[in-house]
Amino acid sequence: MEFGFTTAAYVVAAILFIFSLGGLSGQESAKRAVWYGIVGMAIAVLATLIGPGQVFWPLTIMLIILGAIIGYQLATRVQMTQMPELVAIMHSLVGLAAVFVGFNADIMINQMDALFASNDLVLGAEGAYAALPSEMKDPLSSFGTLIAKKLAVEVTILQVELVLGIWIGAVTFTGSVIAYGKLAGKVDTSAKQLPGGHVLNAGAAGLSLLFTIMYLAGSGSWTLVLLTLLALFIGYHLIMGIGGADMPVVVSMLNSYSGWAAAAIGFSLGNDLLIVVGALVGSSGAILSYIMCKAMNRSFVSVILGGWGGAAAGEQQAVEGEQVAIDADGVAAALNDASSVIIVPGYGMAVAQAQQAVSELTNKMRAKGKEVRFAIHPVAGRLPGHMNVLLAEAKVPYDIVLEMDEINEDFPETDVVIVIGSNDIVNPAAQDDPNSPIAGMPVLEVWKAKQVFVSKRGQGTGYSGIENPLFFKENTRMFYGDAKDSVSKLLPLVE
Amino acid sequence: MKIGTPKEVLDGENRVAMTPDSALQLQKLGYECGIEAGAGHAAGFSDKDYKDAGVSVHKTAAALWKASEIVAKVRVPTDAEVKRLRDGQTLISFFNPAENETGLKAAAKKGATVVAMEMVPRISRAQKMDALSSMANIAGYRAVIEAGSNFGRFFTGQVTAAGKVPPAKVLVVGAGVAGLAAIGTSTSLGAITYAFDVRPEVAEQIESMGAEFVFLDFEEKQTDGALTGGYASPSSPEFQAKQLEKFREMAPDIDIVITTALIPGRPAPKLWTKDMVEMMKPGSVVIDLAAERGGNCDLTVMDEKIVSDNGVTIVGYTDFPSRMAAQSSTLYATNIRHMMTDLTPEKDGTPVHDMEDDVIRGSTVTHAGEVTYPPPPPKVNAIAQQAKKPEPPKELTPEEKREAEIAAFKKQTINQVTLLGIGGFLLLAVGLVAPASFMQHFIVFVLSVFVGFQVIWNVSHSLHTPLMAVTNAISSIIILGAVIQIGSSSVIITILAALAVFMAAINIFGGFLVTRRMLAMFQKS
DSSP: OHHHHHHHHHHHHHHHHHHHHHGGGSHHHHHHHHHHHHHHHHHHHHHHHHTTTOTTHHHHHHHHHHHHHHHHHHHHHSOGGGHHHHHHHHHHHHHHHHHHHHHHHHHHHHHHHHHHHHTTOOTTSTTHHHHSOHHHHTTOOHHHHHHHTOOHHHHHHHHHHHHHHHHHHHHHHHHHHHHHHHHTTSSOOSOOOOTTTHHHHHHHHHHHHHHHHHHHTTOOHHHHHHHHHHHHHHHHHHHHTSOGGGHHHHHHHHHHHHHHHHHHHHHHHTOHHHHHHHHHHHHHHHHHHHHHHHHTTOOHHHHHTOOTTSOOSSOOOOOOSOOOBOOHHHHHHHHHHOSEEEEEEOHHHHHHTOHHHHHHHHHHHHHTTOEEEEEEOTTOSSSTTHHHHHHHHTTOOGGGEEEHHHHGGGGGGOSEEEEESOOGGGOTHHHHOTTSTTTTOOOOOGGGSSEEEEEESSSOOTTTTOOOGGGGSTTEEEEESOHHHHHHHHHHHOO | OEEEEOOOOSTTOOOOSOOHHHHHHHHHTTOEEEEETTTTGGGTOOHHHHHHTTOEEESSHHHHHHHOSEEEOSSOOOHHHHHHOOTTOEEEEOOOGGGOHHHHHHHHHHTOEEEEGGGOOOSGGGGGGOHHHHHHHHHHHHHHHHHHHHOSSOSSOEEETTEEEOOOEEEEEOOSHHHHHHHHHHHHHTOEEEEEOSOGGGHHHHHHTTOEEOOOOOOOOOOOGGGGTTOOOOOOHHHHHHHHHHHHHHGGGOSEEEEOOOOTTSOOOOOBOHHHHHHSOTTOEEEETTGGGTOSBTTOOTTOEEEOTTSOEEEOOSOHHHHTHHHHHHHHHHHHHHHHHHHOTTOSSOOOOOTTSHHHHHHEEEETTEEOOSOOOOSSOSSOOOOOOOOOOOOOOHHHHHHHHHHHHHHHHHHHHHHHHHHHHHHHHHHHHSOHHHHHHHHHHHHHHHHHHHHHTTSOGGGHHHHHHHHHHHHGGGHHHHHHHHTOSOHHHHHHHHHHHHHHHHHHHHHHHHHHHHHHHOOOO
């Protein structure tokens, strides 16, 4: 009876989750969608507490409240610019939780094994559960009962599932921690690999497979521990080998992994809601990664197997000319004369926290009747949609924030383009130089505008280390300095 | 070594190939400079000016030619001048190599090196020595001045106490360097200026100079100007007919016509016919800058100014640059000086004739006893080729559209059926080995993946970050697993499960709250 109720609640929760994801198709419906997600989660947890997990209420509730407090603190304190880091570190929690749950399942199997053995029975044998004395059955938790009832084949499948859950969970855990480190600037952002590179990864994966087989053959739990260590290493090494510029894809990929881990654990626990939600998250993360890779014109495999560093097919074109600097007065004069302006924000704007100043500048220019728009490249920033979130935070109306495809054709008719802290996404070499590491990646064609101002800290090549011919173009002027200071200097000058 | 400049022998030629200024610059390159007495007189440079600049003055042409290893002059050398050349001597001058075969052969036989200034390739690097352009610039300017002096009215329109004066209407045919210079001069004098050119790509340049581009309603694949080094190429008869028709339509209104249309190596095209001249108002002016090659106007007489029966003045002078000798000498002498700079990389007064250099190779027409004209095509294209304009998408007929739709539909069907087939087969394969209890969950799993794929495609790009935050929060559904396990009798299991519950709880609340924070910020203006 209780399980019937739980299942019904799970169906409701699953539908709510689907609505929640689907509702994100528009800004307005998204606000409703989050509530669907919250309600869905509440129903799921409550149903589980009432249903199969009825023991230990006080501890569970206490832990959830404690987690809630910490989660609340994290979510309210975090700066919008640190959003990528937060999402990454939260993935690691899911990964670790999956590992723990997986290990618990293994321990439980061992306990059941011991229990059956003490009664001269074998776990998984036909009729073994029925033969078990009822005084032994009663203290078993619902999960224990579930395992105890399984047949031998089912136990093996269970083991396969929990191995998968633990393995993916462990990869997600270390991967997310490294991704967090890279995004927060605590770990070197360039692509680094230990000597051996992919061979090392492949070796670790091969060993994992070996241990899986040994574990299934009954070699004991130590294989599972080794397997976890290997997975932890793979997660670490895989993400260390990916350059900072690819982090958006990585975060979304880890998101997908955490979903698959949940689904695998769902299988081993026989919990349909876990399976459903895990699969939803897994597939959505996979698609998101795919969409982003397409935006960068790179194959998913090449992103996963290493950063920008891959061997270039030939000599990159040398850049001729020089970068011409300009001061705030010059930029302001051009802005005052312009009737249409496009602003291209990038990670540099996020780093300098310049979105507020940019928003103010936008308002000022719009008040003068100038057409001001924002062009957002799909991979601008360190997280998909990163720039949209920052601009939204600074109260830039979202209907003047346009995507690359919507605005790319408008550049030739634009008077002034201001590039704030972006580099690769406005690099003409992607179109002109077949040997460039970013050749073929769609870019914002800012150089077609009448005038381009690039706000940049210095002459460095930036994140991916690729020289940008845009900076050397005749209609480009370099506006050196911290993005926030630079834009703030413009504010009083723009009339 | 000595660079010498003789007095131009052609009657009426006022220019000189060396000015006191350029002489100073040449001396910096390590050369001595010499000049024939009175050479700069007509251009306003006295012998004393030259002497002050350290130039030696030679009394006769013969003495100068003898004393100089390098002779720089303006006009194509006469037979007598060619005879003066000697082995190892270098002549820098206009040479008209295309139509001066005897001159080329004679110079080559003498063993002299001839650098023809009109052969300087039209590449960016060589612009500083492009004498044709600097002369054309002057010709264009002078053409407008000449027209003005023969035209009885103002250029600019005025409303005065003594009545209203309409502005003059000027048509410039051919927008090369001379044409553009004429357009600039004419617009700055206040005339309404129209311009025409067979190369549609110059429309932008014409408009940038302030004139209106006369647009022909005619579709023709024009040869890309970039392929011919920026010069015009002959157009089709249909195009020419259309062009004349347009001119005929304009002729009655136009006060001043300046024609500059030349096609390299061909007689000037006839663009302003007799009947057009007859249609023009009395007092109108035609300036024909192509007079040297037969003229763009039917009535043009080379080197003369005539007045037609209906009172239209037609000017066929060929010496416009010479009429502004001070200006043109300065520019030409600078072109020569730049040429010498390129020829003297070491600045030691010794020219190095590097025949690998595009510019030097292109302009050298005889060298080491050989005629080296015509030169091979330059390695650098003068003007970047215009990007091919994308073909406009073809209008599909309804049948074609229908066919395309059917084809797309079929392809989609095949794709879907294949995918479904493979997927179904795999499912069946799994179902054959796996127990029923597993299959139950597996079906749920497959369906969920499918739903996830369908749902996410619609998420708008700007919401990808909230999407990740939401999926992150939702993925903490793993808490269910932990909650189920937490009630276990084993202590280890309870501890691990408790930790899992704790972490997942952080994630649930953190994830949803952050998402809400982000979404609350999206607002419409």
